Amino acid sequence: MTIQLTEPDLAERAITGAHAPPPVIEVAHLRKTYGPVTAVEDVSFTVAPGEIFGILGRNGAGKTTTVECVTGLRAADRGSISVLGCDPRHDGRELHERVGVQLQHGALPERIKVHEAVQLYASFYREPADGDELLDTLGLASARDQTFKKLSGGQKQRLSIVLALIGSPEIAILDELTTGLDPEARRETWRLIERIRDRGVTIVLVTHLMEEAERLCDRVALIDQGRVIALDRPAALATAAAGTRVRLRAPAPVAEERLRAVPGVSAVERHGPELVVTGTGNLVADVVLALDRAGLRAEDVRPETARLEDAFLALTHEAAHPTDPEASR
Amino acid sequence: MSILTLAHDPRRRHAFGLLLLSEIKIAWRRPAGLIVAVGVPLALLVIFGSIPSTTQPRAVFGGISFFTLYVPTLLVFVLIAVGVGGLPQQLATYREQGVLRRLSTTPVPPSWLLAAQMGVSVILAVIGVTILLGVGVLAFNLALPRTPGGDLLTLLSLVLTVAATLGLGLCTAALAASPQIANAVSALLFYVLAFFSGLYIPLQSIHSTLIHDIARALPTGAGFDAVHASFLGQTPGVEPLLVLGAWAIVSSLAAARLFRWE
Numbered sequence: 001m002t003i004q005l006t007e008p009d010l011a012e013r014a015i016t017g018a019h020a021p022p023p024v025i026e027v028a029h030l031r032k033t034y035g036p037v038t039a040v041e042d043v044s045f046t047v048a049p050g051e052i053f054g055i056l057g058r059n060g061a062g063k064t065t066t067v068e069c070v071t072g073l074r075a076a077d078r079g080s081i082s083v084l085g086c087d088p089r090h091d092g093r094e095l096h097e098r099v100g101v102q103l104q105h106g107a108l109p110e111r112i113k114v115h116e117a118v119q120l121y122a123s124f125y126r127e128p129a130d131g132d133e134l135l136d137t138l139g140l141a142s143a144r145d146q147t148f149k150k151l152s153g154g155q156k157q158r159l160s161i162v163l164a165l166i167g168s169p170e171i172a173i174l175d176e177l178t179t180g181l182d183p184e185a186r187r188e189t190w191r192l193i194e195r196i197r198d199r200g201v202t203i204v205l206v207t208h209l210m211e212e213a214e215r216l217c218d219r220v221a222l223i224d225q226g227r228v229i230a231l232d233r234p235a236a237l238a239t240a241a242a243g244t245r246v247r248l249r250a251p252a253p254v255a256e257e258r259l260r261a262v263p264g265v266s267a268v269e270r271h272g273p274e275l276v277v278t279g280t281g282n283l284v285a286d287v288v289l290a291l292d293r294a295g296l297r298a299e300d301v302r303p304e305t306a307r308l309e310d311a312f313l314a315l316t317h318e319a320a321h322p323t324d325p326e327a328s329r
Numbered sequence: 330m331s332i333l334t335l336a337h338d339p340r341r342r343h344a345f346g347l348l349l350l351s352e353i354k355i356a357w358r359r360p361a362g363l364i365v366a367v368g369v370p371l372a373l374l375v376i377f378g379s380i381p382s383t384t385q386p387r388a389v390f391g392g393i394s395f396f397t398l399y400v401p402t403l404l405v406f407v408l409i410a411v412g413v414g415g416l417p418q419q420l421a422t423y424r425e426q427g428v429l430r431r432l433s434t435t436p437v438p439p440s441w442l443l444a445a446q447m448g449v450s451v452i453l454a455v456i457g458v459t460i461l462l463g464v465g466v467l468a469f470n471l472a473l474p475r476t477p478g479g480d481l482l483t484l485l486s487l488v489l490t491v492a493a494t495l496g497l498g499l500c501t502a503a504l505a506a507s508p509q510i511a512n513a514v515s516a517l518l519f520y521v522l523a524f525f526s527g528l529y530i531p532l533q534s535i536h537s538t539l540i541h542d543i544a545r546a547l548p549t550g551a552g553f554d555a556v557h558a559s560f561l562g563q564t565p566g567v568e569p570l571l572v573l574g575a576w577a578i579v580s581s582l583a584a585a586r587l588f589r590w591e
Contacts, residue, residue, distance in 0.1 A: 071434055093436045101434035107427040111358040112351055120351050123344040124437045147358070167435070 024049045024171055024202050025070060030079035032065050039065040041226030043079075047171075052193065052203045054217035054234070056210070056312065062226040063206045064104060067175055070204075071101050084170060097126055100169035102160045104176045104206075110149035114140060114159060117148065118166060125167035134162045138192065154185040161189075165196065172196065175206040190215055210309040214238075220308070224316045238311040245304040246277045246287050255296050262290045274300075345441060352445040353452065362419075362449075366410035367457040370403040374461055378469035390533050393561070397472075398531050400465055401556040405490060405526040405549050407457035411450040412494025413501065413518045419446055420502035421511035430591050439590055447495055454491050476562035483559040489573035490552030494522075496580025497548065503587040525550040545569070548576045 023046035032040040040062040047053040057063045068074040070081055072088030072095055081088055086095045108117050118135060122128035135141050138158040143151060151159065157180065164172050177193070178186040193216055197203055207213055213220050214234045222230040222237070230237055243266060255275060259268045264281035277287055284303050291298045356362060377383050383395040390398050420443065423429050429439040465471030474483050497518060505511035525532070526549035532541065544550030551569035558565040 073430070073433055096434060096436045103427065103431060103434060105427045105430065107431060109351075109355050109423065109426075109428055111355045116351055116354065120344075120347050121435065123340075123347045124435045126340075126436075163431075 021049050023047055024084055025053075025204070026080075026082045027066070027070065028080045030066060030069055030081065031077050032062075032069060032074065033077055038226055040069070040076075043221075043223065043226070043228050045221045045228060045231060047202060047204060049170075049202050050197070050200060051218040052197055052205060052216050054213040054220035055204065055206045055223060056208070056213050056220045056308075057223035058208060058316070061223045063208075063223055064175060066223065067173055067204070067206050071099065071173060072096070097167060098170045100164035100167055100172045102164040102172070102174045102177065104179075107156075108148045108159075111147050113145055113147055114151070115144040117159065118162060121163045121166045127168050129166055129168045131162070131166060134165055137195075138162050139188075153180045154182070157181060157185075158189070161192070165201075169201060171202045171204065173204045173206070177205060177207065178209065178212060186212075210307065210312060214308045222312060222315055229315050230311070234308045235305075238305075238308045240311070243278050243280045244283045246283050246301060247271075247274050247304060248277070248287065248301045249274055249299040250291055250296055254294065255291060255298075258290055258294045258296070259287060262286050341437075344437060345445070348437070348441055349445045349448050352442075352449045356449050356453070362411065362415040362453055363456075365414055366407050366453050367460055369410070370406045370457065370461055371464060373406075374400070374403055374465060374469070378465070384469070390531065395531065396469065397560075398527070398533065398557070400461070400471060401553055401560055402527040402531075403461055404458055404487065404556055405552045406523060406528060407461065408454055408487065408491045408494050408552065409519055409522050409526070409549060411454045411457070412491060412496075412498040413515055413522065414498075415453070416446060416450050416495065416498035417501035417505060417511040417515050418508055420499075421505050421508040424502075424589070424591060425508055427591075433590060443499070443588075447499075450495060450498070451491065454487075458487060472560075474560050474562055479559055479562050482565060483556060486552065486555035486559055486565060486570070486573075489570060489577060490548060490556070492577035493548035493552070493573050493580065496577050496584060497522075499584035500580050500587070503584045503589065522547065522549040526553045546572060548573055551576075 025045075025047035027046070028044045030040055030043040031038075043062065043066050045053075045055075055063050055066060065074065069076045070083060070088060072092045075089050083095055084098055088095055112120075114135070115131075118131040122131050132141070135144060138161060140155060140158055140162065143155055146155075148156065148159070157177070161174070161177070164174065174193075178189050181189060190212065193203060193205070205212070205217060217234055219232060220234050220237065221228050232240070256268050256270065259265055259275065259277055262279070264283065264286060265277055265279035267276075267278040269276045269278075277283065279286075284301060288298050288301060377399055378396060383399070386392050386394050423442060423446075429442060432439040432442055462471065462473065466473060474480050498515075501511055501514050501518065505514055523529070525544045525547045527533075532544055532550070532553075535541075545554065545568070551572040555565040555569040555573065558569075
């Protein structure tokens with residue numbers, strides 16, 4: 001059951017394979033401190049053209065600082081950054097022509113109208129996209145004459161996406177894209193991001209929402225306390241770190257004891273009438289066989305896809321307590 | 330520096346034009362600046378112009394009327410209102426809301442927004458001065474400078490004064506951590522500077538060398554002296570013009586060094 005999750009798919013091969021195109025973003029050993037506070041300790045990653053790359057972590061993990069260094073808003077204390085072959089601190093203007101940014105704390109004047117903002121931002125770029133078409137795509141055509149102040153949270157968020165794309169960027173960096181959106185708007189935005197990627201734009205998505213990363217990202221970098229603690233495809237990461245889970249019904253408590261003894265099983269929990277078995281390897285077969293050998297019959301056996309959230313919790317816990325035997329797999 | 334590249338890049342010039350236009354529209358939609366910089370001095374002009382005794386020549390004022398003395402004060406008022414009154418709060422608000430930060434991620438530098446805001450302030454100043462002079466001439470027999478070159482000297486005095494108040498406004502915006510602080514500092518500067526332009530009482534009626542020395546060293550005192558003299562058809566003298574120029578240059582350089590974009 002875990003086979004589907006761990007086998008590299010074609011996208012992964014394209015990214016890691018020998019004929020992979022050169023990365024569009026390269027960050028190596030980035031470090032940034034604010035006075036006594038170390039925001040980013042040591043962050044390295046590369047982003048391949050055309051992928052949706054996630055930067056994932058808790059609030060305060062160093063995600064936004066990393067992105068600010070990549071976009072040239074802040075100077076790194078140490079390490080090197082290359083974006084489309086440019087150094088963000090020295091070729092800022094050239095970089096900003098080709099990289100669209102949606103910032104968590106970036107806004108427009110309250111009384112500017114939507115179509116004015118779009119026209120204004122379009123004038124900043126060499127090859128602007130069609131503003132009306134973008135407004136249409138993002139469902140803002142009817143809000144053209146509204147002032148920024150009067151827009152709803154979702155509309156503001158969508159306008160900031162329009163402005164991030166108005167310069168026909170090769171890379172779009174989107175920071176906490178769906179924060180504050182209701183579930184419906186969030187899903188709508190995710191579909192939109194996929195459509196943008198289909199146009200050939202590379203996307204860097206900064207988020208603390210596991211569901212968002214799982215749904216959208218080709219690869220994610222998990223950042224914790226200023227370090228990259230894991231970097232892989234979301235599914236691979238989830239399976240590797242959190243293991244697989246199997247739900248089943250079996251006569252307790254004999255079954256619980258038997259299952260704990262199975263090699264590869266790390267935890268057995270009782271949830272109402274069900275047993276939830278967590279572990280690695282070919283878990284379903286191992287569990288069913290072990291029960292069969294004990295003369296027990298398992299019913300309603302359902303393997304469960306590992307969630308990125310579990311992986312995140314396991315990995316960040318591990319990072320915080322590296323010697324804790326409970327946390328290490 | 331980046332502003333200088335505007336001259337020989339039509340695309341960037343177009344972008345700056347749109348930015349200025351959008352700031353003008355925004356200012357028009359929230360006309361608080363217009364009310365303070367144009368409405369208040371206009372109201373004062375009408376009130377004092379309508380009191381008969383203020384237009385009589387007075388020996389205390391060197392044989393001229395209070396009204397004649399007050400018009401240069403009101404002109405300087407317009408220039409403090411646009412520079413020290415309106416500019417810092419607007420810039421501090423843009424900084425707090427992340428407008429400057431948003432602009433930093435585009436090919437256009439955030440300093441353009443400062444330049445556009447100063448442009449809006451200058452336009453407001455032109456409107457305020459024009460309306461004051463127009464109403465003064467049409468309704469209250471205000472005498473414009475008649476000597477040859479008097480109008481140019483008046484213009485020069487006004488330009489140097491607005492350059493000094495804009496510089497002070499930029500310094501306030503540079504140092505204020507929030508729009509609220511910017512507001513408070515603006516108010517403090519505004520009332521003190523307005524006093525030395527003779528807004529509350531004509532400085533001519535105060536017998537204190539210290540007050541007159543301070544007034545001469547401040548942009549509003551020097552601005553009043555320069556505008557008043559050129560209005561009367563006299564040459565303002567080099568001193569007030571030098572004082573104004575020095576305030577404009579020093580405050581702008583200080584603001585450029587101290588300005589925080591976020």
